Amino acid sequence: MDRVTFGRIIKGGFVNFFRNGVVSLATVLVISLTMFMLGSVLVGGIFLNGVISNLEEKVDITAYFKLDTDERDILEVKSNLEKLPDVKGVVFVSRDEALNKFLERHKGDELYMKTIEIVGDNPFPASLEIQAVDPSRFEAISVFLESGRFQNLIDEKSPGIKNISYRLNQSVIDRLSVILRTIKLVGFGISLILALIALMVAYNTVRLAIYSSKDEISVMQLVGASRSFIRGPFLVEGVIHGVISALFTIVAFYPLLLWAGKRTAGIFGGIDIYGYYVSYIWQISFILLLVGIAIGVLSSALAMRRYLKV
Amino acid sequence: MIYFDNVSKVYSPTSIALEDVSFSIAPKEFVSIVGRSGAGKSTLLKLLLAEESPSSGSVFFESHNIHKLSRKELPFLRRKMGVVFQDYRLLPHRTAYENVAFALEAAGKSEDDIAHDVQQVLELVGLMDKAWHFPHELSGGEKQRAAIARALVVAPEVVIADEPTGNLDPMNTWEIVRLLEKINDLGTTVILATHDKEIINYLKRRVLTIEKGKLVRDEAEGRYVL
Numbered sequence: 001m002d003r004v005t006f007g008r009i010i011k012g013g014f015v016n017f018f019r020n021g022v023v024s025l026a027t028v029l030v031i032s033l034t035m036f037m038l039g040s041v042l043v044g045g046i047f048l049n050g051v052i053s054n055l056e057e058k059v060d061i062t063a064y065f066k067l068d069t070d071e072r073d074i075l076e077v078k079s080n081l082e083k084l085p086d087v088k089g090v091v092f093v094s095r096d097e098a099l100n101k102f103l104e105r106h107k108g109d110e111l112y113m114k115t116i117e118i119v120g121d122n123p124f125p126a127s128l129e130i131q132a133v134d135p136s137r138f139e140a141i142s143v144f145l146e147s148g149r150f151q152n153l154i155d156e157k158s159p160g161i162k163n164i165s166y167r168l169n170q171s172v173i174d175r176l177s178v179i180l181r182t183i184k185l186v187g188f189g190i191s192l193i194l195a196l197i198a199l200m201v202a203y204n205t206v207r208l209a210i211y212s213s214k215d216e217i218s219v220m221q222l223v224g225a226s227r228s229f230i231r232g233p234f235l236v237e238g239v240i241h242g243v244i245s246a247l248f249t250i251v252a253f254y255p256l257l258l259w260a261g262k263r264t265a266g267i268f269g270g271i272d273i274y275g276y277y278v279s280y281i282w283q284i285s286f287i288l289l290l291v292g293i294a295i296g297v298l299s300s301a302l303a304m305r306r307y308l309k310v
Numbered sequence: 311m312i313y314f315d316n317v318s319k320v321y322s323p324t325s326i327a328l329e330d331v332s333f334s335i336a337p338k339e340f341v342s343i344v345g346r347s348g349a350g351k352s353t354l355l356k357l358l359l360a361e362e363s364p365s366s367g368s369v370f371f372e373s374h375n376i377h378k379l380s381r382k383e384l385p386f387l388r389r390k391m392g393v394v395f396q397d398y399r400l401l402p403h404r405t406a407y408e409n410v411a412f413a414l415e416a417a418g419k420s421e422d423d424i425a426h427d428v429q430q431v432l433e434l435v436g437l438m439d440k441a442w443h444f445p446h447e448l449s450g451g452e453k454q455r456a457a458i459a460r461a462l463v464v465a466p467e468v469v470i471a472d473e474p475t476g477n478l479d480p481m482n483t484w485e486i487v488r489l490l491e492k493i494n495d496l497g498t499t500v501i502l503a504t505h506d507k508e509i510i511n512y513l514k515r516r517v518l519t520i521e522k523g524k525l526v527r528d529e530a531e532g533r534y535v536l
Contacts, residue, residue, distance in 0.1 A: 008415050019403040219399045222359055223460060224389035225416035227381060 005229065013236020023209045024241065030205040031245035031295050032252070034198035035288055039249060041191040043257065047264065047273050048184040052177060061130040061138060063145055064155045067095070074126055077150045081130060084144065086137035091129040098124035125155050199295065206241075206299035210234060214307045227308050234300045242296030246288040253277060311337045311499065312358065312468065317367035319353050319523075327353040329523045330367070335501065337467070340494045342510055343503040344534055345520035351503040354520070355472050358501075359393060360384055372467075389417050392461025392498075396473035398453040400445040406456040407432070407441040413464050431459040435489060451482030458489060468499040475506060487512070510534040 017024050065074055071094065078090045093101075099122045106112040116123075132138055145154060210217075213234075220230045254277075261274030277284065312335040319328040328350045335341050343351050356362040357369050360376045368375045376387055400409045407428060414424045432438045435455040445453055454474055461469050471490060475483040487509055494500045504510065510517060510533065517532025518525060527535070 002418065004420065005415075005418050016403065215399065216401050218361075219401065220412070220416065221385075222361065222388060222393050222399075223413040223416065224385045224387075224391075224464065225412070226385045229416050 009229065009232030010236055012233030013240060016233050017237050017240050020209070023212070024237075027202075027205050027209055027241050028244050028248065030198075031202045031241055031292060032248045034195070034202045034295060035245055035249040035292055036252065037191065037195040037198045038291060039253060039284075039288065041188065041195055043253075043273060043277070044191065045184070045188060046276065048180060048187070050273075052180050052184070060132065061141055061145075062127050063130065064125040064127045065153050066155045067125055069126065069153050071126065073150075073153055074128065077145075077153065078128055080148075080150075081128065081141070081144070084141065086133055086140050088131040088133045090131070093127045093129060095122050095124050095126045098122075098127065202295055203299045203302065206238070206296070207303040210300065210303040210307065217304075217307045221308070230308065231301070231304050234304055235297055238296035238298075238300035239293050240296070242292035242294070243289065245296070246285070246292035249288055249292070250281075250285050311335055311372060312501075313370040314354075314357075315368050315370065317354075317357060317364045317369060319350075319357060319362065320365040326523050328357075328364075328520075331520075331523075331525045332367075333518060333525060333528060335468075335499065337499055338494070338497055340491070340500045340513065340515040341502070341518060342513060342515060342532070343501065343518045343520060344505060344510055344532075346505060349520045350523045351505075351520055352472055355470055355501070355503055358470060359388065359391065385416070389413070389464050390467045392458075392464060392466035392469040394454070394457050394461050394469065394471040394474045396476040398445070398450075398457045398477075400453060400456055400460075402445055405442050405444055406437060406448065406452075406459075409445070409456055410460045410463050413460055417464060427463050428459075431463045434462065434492075435459045449482075450478050451485065454478060454482070454486055455489070458486070458493075462493065462498075466498065468501060469493055471500065471502045473503055473505070475504065475509065483509070507534040 063077075074092060078092055081087050081090050099116075102112075102124065103116070130141060132141060145151070217230055221227075257274045257277045261272050261277075264273065314331050314333050317328055317331045318326070320326050331350075331354065343354060345351050353362065357364055358371075358376070360379070363377050369377060371387060371390070374387065376384075379387055400406075401412060404412065410428045410431060411424050414427060419427070429438070432441055435458055437452060437455050437459060440448060440452055440456075443452075445456070448456065454477075458469075458471075458474070461471075469490070474490070475486050478486065483506070490500050490502060491513070502509075514531050517527070517529050517534070519527040519529075519532070519535070
């Protein structure tokens with residue numbers, strides 16, 4: 001194909017796009033909707049993944065030490081724990097840090113501040129936050145703490161019961177984790193079906209737009225236009241539809257994710273999806289552009305096949 | 311130049327459009343094909359344009375069996391034929407000028423050639439003043455003149471007109487007929503399908519009469535007899 005013909009095909013695509021204003025607008029909107037669905041599936045998946053892994057990190061064991069325990073002893077426990085194959089990591093939280101965390105969390109809350117003042121001394125014990133390789137290994141770790149030579153260092157909630165906190169919330173977290181995974185799976189399935197439906201609607205919109213040109217297509221063939229010369233402008237139009245839809249979708253995600261990010265960050269303390277979106281904007285834009293162009297061009301190409309028979 | 315060899319077109323056993331039709335057309339001839347609606351005139355032209363394939367027999371254009379041409383070769387054949395339809399079939403989103411230019415663009419002609427040729431044929435059909443109007447802004451006669459300009463601009467060897475005056479008033483009908491005569495005088499073969507008795511009797515050219523899918527008469531200076 002020579003340059004003149006190529007230029008004519010490109011120009012033809014733009015001319016078609018603008019002269020079929022209403023149809024073009026409808027097509028762009030439908031493709032945008034499709035991409036919006038696909039984008040939501042992606043972002044939703046990333047968000048839920050973030051929440052689940054965040055939650056799993058929360059499922060750790062916190063062992064509180066008696067107030068008078070020497071820091072060196074605690075650090076020894078820490079290094080011993082780190083040698084265990086079941087342990088992923090151990091973080092030491094000193095008494096001062098625990099107090100600071102508490103003050104930070106309840107900043108501006110008169111009642112708590114007063115309570116701390118009245119108590120006078122730092123009431124918080126030092127602790128070790130232990131992350132297991134796998135939540136199912138908690139038992140082994142806690143047995144190690146409760147029965148080893150360190151057992152006397154660990155604070156007791158009531159006589160005989162060690163203050164090791166995973167017991168308090170493990171079952172809740174386990175159940176939540178199962179629920180979230182189910183939501184993720186079901187949500188993903190439903191969104192995928194919705195996205196597929198949207199994709200088919202997009203294809204059908206393009207097909208209808210081309211159907212309305214089917215007489216034109218046959219006339220073009222009868223006056224001696226080759227198949228590629230007829231198909232070209234429709235494919236160019238598909239690219240234009242895709243690019244505009246992608247830009248539209250990228251812009252539309254900003255306010256939506258800003259809102260969703262504000263809402264969800266507070267609930268789970270998980271990742272900030274708006275921040276995520278903004279920091280990955282180039283990669284996301286690239287993917288959306290690619291998807292948009294693919295939807296536009298493939299729909300056009302598939303729909304054209306039917307009408308190029310004469 | 312054009313040769314129909316025992317051509318039949320059967321859509322279904324109860325719907326036989328053409329039956330064993332054979333004839334040939336020489337260069338620079340003006341041939342009218344007459345017959346009632348549904349006699350098979352349009353089918354015959356569709357076969358010639360390779361819009362449809364025959365059930366049996368073959369159609370030759372300059373020694374090429376046109377139904378044996380590949381998809382790639384077909385556009386080149388069609389650039390040797392100019393087609394005019396009863397319903398004009400202009401591209402609705404293009405101006406008269408662009409409609410005429412389209413055939414040349416498709417053939418890969420340069421912009422300068424296109425500008426020159428399009429202007430020439432638009433002047434020939436008398437549509438220069440409406441060149442930048444869209445089809446919906448043109449009258450029936452103007453649309454048909456634009457369509458004829460489109461058929462002519464590729465300098466075809468044959469112009470095929472399928473009931474070109476079917477939707478026109480008598481004034482426009484005669485303008486179109488005279489235009490076709492002029493085209494023929496300039497050396498282009500013209501095939502005109504019509505059921506307009508007055509046109510046939512006026513032309514006094516070769517007439518092929520089709521009745522129920524069969525070629526029943528082929529007269530060198532025919533009159534409309536049905």
